[in-house]
Amino acid sequence: MDLRFTDEENAFREEVRAFMRTACPEPTRRKMIEGRRLAKEDMVGWQRILNAKGWAVPHWPVEWGGTGWSAVKQYIFREEMQATPAPEPLPFGVNMVGPVIATFGNEAQKKRFLPRIANLDDWWCQGFSEPGAGSDLASLKTSAKRDGDHYVVNGQKTWTTLAQYADWIFCLVRTDPAAKKQEGISFLLIDMKTPGITVRPIQTIDGGHEVNEVFLDEVRVPAENLVGQENKGWDYAKFLLGNERTGIARVGISKARVRRLKEIAALERIGDRALIEDERFAMKIAAVEVELKALEMTQLRVLADERTRKGKPDPRSSILKIKGSEIQQTISELLMEAVGPYALPDQVPHDDTERWNEPPIGPDWAGPQAPHYFNFRKVSIYGGSNEIQKNIIAKAILGL
């Protein structure tokens, strides 16, 4: 047992860090540090920088742009990207639909979609949740009826993140209404420009516009856009969700947020000293640092076992999801507490363009903190709510 990184891994970390520091555009990095929203151009620009370097999709098969890195190297890469902090690649393409197409798609689909995903030429969004299908995803109702060489899709998807920018949506649709609920579902790729698709924004409690409803009304989708076999979509969805959970600990992001928290707590005053010198507040920060260190070690342990699991998802990734989201939420609370009363002015744009109050009211660092706190209630809900994760632990690990 030797929990230190090898010399080679440390050298790799230095290489990644040096690249991230110089390659990530400074305005993008500032937005990340300050917790401000990224524009579509920030995301696309960064993804293309990564792709030019050959690091856009490290975890993919090598023939489609993967790097062949070990699990530990991939972890180091992700951690350094998060620590920069640079934007994480849009997950819907590179982490979700990309691996599904690479694993279950046909050659034509791979050739058509994978390079465009790696370069973010196509912006993908995820059409899973429906108004009546959240945690009980398999009860989804959106239907796809075969009509010649097309499927005709009708229904409604919701919580569709960043659909306002999307070129494509991958959808779970019901192709066999008579089958048992998991068995009549298919995985369909739909061009967002197809007639019959309407995107309606949902404003979340932070005032932002991240998520949307997507209505599908007699949408004609070429049958060649079916991934894998008809009525096997649930298997692909499970594969996708299993991949989603491994990256969900967000250790590097949380480290960067703790650094930001300490910067702000050094600037804020309480009585005659800096807030960070207040023992009570310093202990709150230290407490979340301990949790985060434990999570990091747990993640490395899960990662180390990945070799022996041969690609099967590890149910312990549910632990990572639960702790990772709780820690992100705690940090967002502390950031809001740190700025004190200046958390209160509403200074976030209620559309995608400009600041609400310009110049900002109060210190420059205060504005994003309350919205960030409000927004981050989402992390224990999405990707399988933390309660669902506990069900998974009870069943898959404890055998209850």
Add this chain to the structure above:
Amino acid sequence: MDFELSEEQRLLKDSVERLLADRYGFEARQGFLREPEGWSRALWQRYAELGLTGLPFAEAHGGFGGGPVEVMIVMEAFGRALALEPYLASVVLGGGAVRLGGSEAMRSAVLPGVAAGERKLAFAHAERQARYDLADVAATARRDGGGYVLDGAKSLVLHGDAADQLVVSARLTGAQRDAQGLGLFLVDAAAPGVTRRGYAMVDGLRAAEVTLANVRVDATAAIGEPGEAFRLIAQVVDQGIAALCAEAVGALAAMHELTVEYLRTRKQFGVPIGSFQVLQHRAAEMLIGVEQARSMAMLATMMAEEGDATERAKAIAAAKVQIGRSARAVGQAAIQLHGGIGMTMEYQVGHYFKRVTAIDTMFGDADHHLARLARMGGLIAA
């Protein structure tokens, strides 16, 4: 980055676990508690035969040249068995002080006996007024001719009643809470002026209140440089904490397994109570507490011999915080999920609960180490 045990380490783990599984069942342990020392002489002998008591010492000193990982393996198994013997006191703490700070002459004279299980040491450092402050030492060491005269009172000396020799901290110079001016001395427990009052703690382990009145020792009794012992004390305690963290993980994991098994078998309303989601979620939360504790115990093990004292202190403090928090959360849930049976002395889970509660308190509870970590600036540089 490698979490795997080596072949030798796996063999060590197997042999310790097998010994304890065979000989240290709950009923056997209840018997050991009633023995005169409050632990098993027979098992102590077996530990020595297996080489456990010599594990961290150099071969030249009768040991096996093992490191923190080997100690972790043994302590985790002891945690699962709720072992009562003075292993931490003699091998890790007392033996650790001599190993890390003693002269070659002292190590050659003392450690082979410790390794053979024939000589037992104890670490007599804490004092009543000190709470968890390692620098707070009121006991004094006065130079006298070629030696020293020690006076003072030491409290909660783990297995102090069974020890043949005590590693005693005492102040040569400075004010009561100064880190400067401390010395460590190896003192015969039978020396004139040493009195010990032994007692059982809430977890069944033994400790002693020790008083030193005009106790004379030779100059060669000093461990390390007299007046400069604080760093050594801190290092010994950090290694003790790392060992305790591993012990706690063994106990926490066992407690969790007992609880899950109980949820599977206990029936109410005609079904196993483990079919109720509210209890499933609590069991899942317990597992998270155990795994987070295990992760930090590994970190503590990795950092136990780190040369950078600040980095080591931060990591060990963080580990102790996690262990303390998990001890509370997992322990309380284990009792609650067992219901009434968890409250009884005749059932095992309560004994685990008491041991992990004691571990939280030993060498500073979670809040103490959290405050310490915060004062050191936390784990992540701003």
